[in-house]
Amino acid sequence: MALTGLQIYKLLPQTNCKECGHPTCLAFAMKLAAKQAELAGCPYVTPEAKAQLESASAPPIRLVTVSNNGTKIEEGNETVMFRHEKTFYHRAALMIRLKDDDPALQEKISKADSYIVDYVGIKLGVDGFAIEATADATKFVEAIKVTRSATKKPLILIAADSAAMAEGAKEAGDKPLLYAADESNWQKMAELAKSLKTPLAVKAASLEKLAELTESIKKLGVEDLVLDPMMNGHLDSLSALTQIRRLAIKKNFRALGYPVITFPNDEVLAAQHVAKYSSFVVLDDFDPAMMYALLALRQNIYTDPQKPIQVLPGLYEINSPKPDSPVFVTTNFSITYFAVNNEVEGSGLQGWLLVADAEGMSVLTAWAAGKFDADRIAKAVKTTGIESKVNHKKIIIPGQVAVLSGELEESLPGWQIMVGPKEAVDLPAYVKTMWKN
Amino acid sequence: MPTVEIPKEKWNGKVREVKIGATKEEGGSRTKTITIGGEATLPFLHFENTIPHAPALAIEIKDRKPADWSPLLYEAWGDAMNDPAAWAKAAEASGADLIVLTLSVATKPDEAKATVRKVLNATGLPLAVFGPGQAEKDNELIVPVAEEAKGEKLLIGVCEDKNYRTIVAAAMANDHLVTSKTPMDVNLAKQLVILIHDMGMPLERIVMDPTTGALGYGIEYGYSVMERLRLAALQGDSMTQQPMIVTPGEEAWKAKESKVGEGVPESWGEWKKRAIYWETLTATPLIHAGADVVVLRHPESLKKVKGMINALMSKGN
Numbered sequence: 001m002a003l004t005g006l007q008i009y010k011l012l013p014q015t016n017c018k019e020c021g022h023p024t025c026l027a028f029a030m031k032l033a034a035k036q037a038e039l040a041g042c043p044y045v046t047p048e049a050k051a052q053l054e055s056a057s058a059p060p061i062r063l064v065t066v067s068n069n070g071t072k073i074e075e076g077n078e079t080v081m082f083r084h085e086k087t088f089y090h091r092a093a094l095m096i097r098l099k100d101d102d103p104a105l106q107e108k109i110s111k112a113d114s115y116i117v118d119y120v121g122i123k124l125g126v127d128g129f130a131i132e133a134t135a136d137a138t139k140f141v142e143a144i145k146v147t148r149s150a151t152k153k154p155l156i157l158i159a160a161d162s163a164a165m166a167e168g169a170k171e172a173g174d175k176p177l178l179y180a181a182d183e184s185n186w187q188k189m190a191e192l193a194k195s196l197k198t199p200l201a202v203k204a205a206s207l208e209k210l211a212e213l214t215e216s217i218k219k220l221g222v223e224d225l226v227l228d229p230m231m232n233g234h235l236d237s238l239s240a241l242t243q244i245r246r247l248a249i250k251k252n253f254r255a256l257g258y259p260v261i262t263f264p265n266d267e268v269l270a271a272q273h274v275a276k277y278s279s280f281v282v283l284d285d286f287d288p289a290m291m292y293a294l295l296a297l298r299q300n301i302y303t304d305p306q307k308p309i310q311v312l313p314g315l316y317e318i319n320s321p322k323p324d325s326p327v328f329v330t331t332n333f334s335i336t337y338f339a340v341n342n343e344v345e346g347s348g349l350q351g352w353l354l355v356a357d358a359e360g361m362s363v364l365t366a367w368a369a370g371k372f373d374a375d376r377i378a379k380a381v382k383t384t385g386i387e388s389k390v391n392h393k394k395i396i397i398p399g400q401v402a403v404l405s406g407e408l409e410e411s412l413p414g415w416q417i418m419v420g421p422k423e424a425v426d427l428p429a430y431v432k433t434m435w436k437n
Numbered sequence: 438m439p440t441v442e443i444p445k446e447k448w449n450g451k452v453r454e455v456k457i458g459a460t461k462e463e464g465g466s467r468t469k470t471i472t473i474g475g476e477a478t479l480p481f482l483h484f485e486n487t488i489p490h491a492p493a494l495a496i497e498i499k500d501r502k503p504a505d506w507s508p509l510l511y512e513a514w515g516d517a518m519n520d521p522a523a524w525a526k527a528a529e530a531s532g533a534d535l536i537v538l539t540l541s542v543a544t545k546p547d548e549a550k551a552t553v554r555k556v557l558n559a560t561g562l563p564l565a566v567f568g569p570g571q572a573e574k575d576n577e578l579i580v581p582v583a584e585e586a587k588g589e590k591l592l593i594g595v596c597e598d599k600n601y602r603t604i605v606a607a608a609m610a611n612d613h614l615v616t617s618k619t620p621m622d623v624n625l626a627k628q629l630v631i632l633i634h635d636m637g638m639p640l641e642r643i644v645m646d647p648t649t650g651a652l653g654y655g656i657e658y659g660y661s662v663m664e665r666l667r668l669a670a671l672q673g674d675s676m677t678q679q680p681m682i683v684t685p686g687e688e689a690w691k692a693k694e695s696k697v698g699e700g701v702p703e704s705w706g707e708w709k710k711r712a713i714y715w716e717t718l719t720a721t722p723l724i725h726a727g728a729d730v731v732v733l734r735h736p737e738s739l740k741k742v743k744g745m746i747n748a749l750m751s752k753g754n
């Protein structure tokens with residue numbers, strides 16, 4: 001929670017010596033509150049005041065990084081309870097948990113590791129893996145070696161015994177997340193995390209115990225922590241995760257100001273965790289259908305509500321079009337653009353995709369808002385130079401805006417306006433029957 | 438041990454309670470009615486305040502077999518889709534709390550009346566009846582339906598800003614409720630409730646439909662508008678305190694991910710699983726954003742979503 005100018009002023013020397021370049025300490029305090037000045041500007045702040053100010057300006061939820069080989073998972077640093085208040089910044093990591101005695105370990109990891117799905121032009125996949133110790137260190141280390149041979153992605157190591165954890169961590173790459181410190185092993189786990197400079201998960205079944213543990217561990221010098229409130233039912237996890245988030249963001253309660261890890265056992269609970277405050281969502285199975293749905297949900301929840309995802313307006317070529325290939329018109333909302341592009345591209349047809357500047361809105365939204373009208377389409381036709389690239393004068397508009405065809409004929413004299421189908425899925429069939437040159 | 442004080446918000450308002458359906462004693466013929474709304478806190482935060490009713494789950498059926506639904510939905514409902522009465526029975530058997538009957542553009546007023554009568558006879562569940570969403574056609578079909586089912590406390594629509602008067606009047610004259618549907622905007626939602634209420638419709642008989650997009654197709658807009666509406670309701674803004682109905686079934690099954698099994702990327706996974714995930718993952722966030730009535734299409738999605746709702750409402754255990 002940021003301090004106000006007045007709160008900061010109370011911590012300053014209040015001598016108005018002007019050395020900071022501001023007329024008064026209060027003026028300097030106001031600039032600090034507005035983040036337009038640095039505390040270092042005042043040579044006279046006491047170390048105590050400095051510590052207090054620095055801790056107050058630290059983010060309410062600590063940013064924690066798990067990484068390997070250049071791939072980073074950054075979690076935390078969230079500032080709001082609801083995405084519309086600003087945005088959610090660090091997309092929940094979707095990870096797969098496997099046990100070290102799984103005979104198909106390598107195969108399962110390779111399969112999940114190579115998984116890539118395209119969502120509105122963004123390539124998405126599994127973020128990393130959690131390897132769980134079931135018996136002794138030997139087996140655990142072996143499994144981690146196997147894992148490392150199959151994936152470069154960041155890892156979570158699950159072991160209760162700190163000795164096994166220490167052995168396993170040697171093979172796990174740059175910065176695995178160690179899971180987990182609890183009441184019985186926290187000193188050793190904390191020492192280990194400290195020596196390896198890697199984040200540590202902390203688990204306890206009540207928020208008090210969890211807070212007590214994080215405080216104790218912090219005193220040992222480990223600050224990159226991840227919380228597991230050990231609530232894995234729908235209701236318990238919603239309550240606990242909401243309380244943790246509120247305590248961190250609204251009460252500036254440092255002891256719980258860390259990202260959270262959960263282990264949902266099905267896709268519905270995983271979806272709840274993606275929307276409601278989990279940062280590491282660890283799944284037991286890898287299923288492409290489920291992964292795609294969860295990845296899409298995660299993208300949606302974490303998009304910036306202030307700006308729709310959009311592509312640049314202009315002329316796009318699909319499958320190296322020729323002068324006699326059809327011209328399709330659409331808007332520059334990413335979802336819309338990719339819906340059309342993927343259909344045409346996937347069907348093997350060639351075509352010119354003319355993307356009008358509709359301020360990042362879908363066909364009907366833009367039409368209703370007056371951002372996808374005859375003028376804008378005509379402008380797109382004229383400014384992109386499509387006329388010189390094709391040997392015909394026909395454009396296909398989305399079926400949803402069939403009403404525009406009359407106006408368009410007036411705005412684009414000499415052009416034939418063809419009304420396409422309502423849904424992009426039907427576009428290839430439409431082209432096959434209707435496009436004759 | 439550090440003391441952790443459970444952070445609770447103090448809300449000034451709560452969602453209105455709305456009851457759908459009327460029993461014989463109440464002037465209708467339903468064997469079950471359903472009450473929604475009444476929440477005095479955000480979804481499922483029982484630690485903070487009271488949540489008297491679980492979100493209700495509806496199955497959408499159509500008066501005639503739809504031509505363009507996903508093959509998976511034909512597979513799920515089979516021959517029942519040829520007969521709205523049979524379909525309603527199947528929907529009831531699948532665990533739905535209420536039935537949403539949507540009428541087709543091709544339907545005639547008399548047919549609509551007969552269908553509604555048949556569905557009322559086939560199931561004791563509360564019923565919602567919506568027109569095809571085209572102003573003139575909606576009025577033409579919903580008015581006779583409202584008369585036919587007088588006293589049943591149906592939930593009827595579609596009331597939109599350009600077309601609500603006729604349907605609201607029919608609902609008032611025949612003792613029904615209405616949905617107030619607006620495109621994903623807090624102020625539009627509020628305004629339409631005001632307009633409908635100004636006609637004399639009691640607020641206890643209005644359910645808001647803030648609309649949504651499907652997972653991957655704009656759900657985040659619907660999700661955030663619902664969260665904002667619910668926060669406004671709890672903060673005491675009276676005209677946002679209506680319970681909310683959403684249609685994740687309709688939206689999700691429009692998406693290519695659910696609709697088609699062939700010619701899609703391999704990374705999309707197995708079709709049937711994906712389709713169900715698409716519907717459940719469209720519904721789940723919307724339920725967490727405050728949905729009070731959730732309209733679905735596939736019985737398996739209903740089962741899964743119901744499991745979640747039961748878990749979220751079982752505060753004693």
Ligand code: B12
Pocket residue numbers: 308328329330331333335336339340360361362363364365366367368369396397398399400420421422423424425427619620621622625648649650651654655658688
């Ligand atoms: C998400 C959404 C929004 C978002 C905007 C998202 C965005 N960036 O565009 C928000 C919440 C901001 C919004 C706002 C509004 N919206 Co809006 N919105 C929707 C919603 C739910 C989904 C739209 C969407 O993303 N669809 C997915 C994309 C991919 O669809 P698409 O662009 O149409 O593309 C498909 C086809 O058209 C086709 N296609 C596309 N290009 C081409 C090209 C060719 C050649 C062919 C053949 C086919 C084709 O393929 C695609 C896939 O099949 C719809 C309702 C719904 N469920 O559909 C309402 C809807 C579009 N909105 C509507 C309205 C009225 C509005 C507002 C005007 C409301 C208001 N008064 O404030 C505002 C306008 C915006 C503004 N003033 O800022 C109405 C439009 C009504 C109408 N028929 O005119 C709708 C239909 C809702 C409704 N039923 O009332 N909206």
Ligand code: SF4
Pocket residue numbers: 012013014015016017018019020021022023024025028041042043044045
């Ligand atoms: S340098 Fe420090 S003490 Fe001097 S005026 Fe600025 S804030 Fe005050």
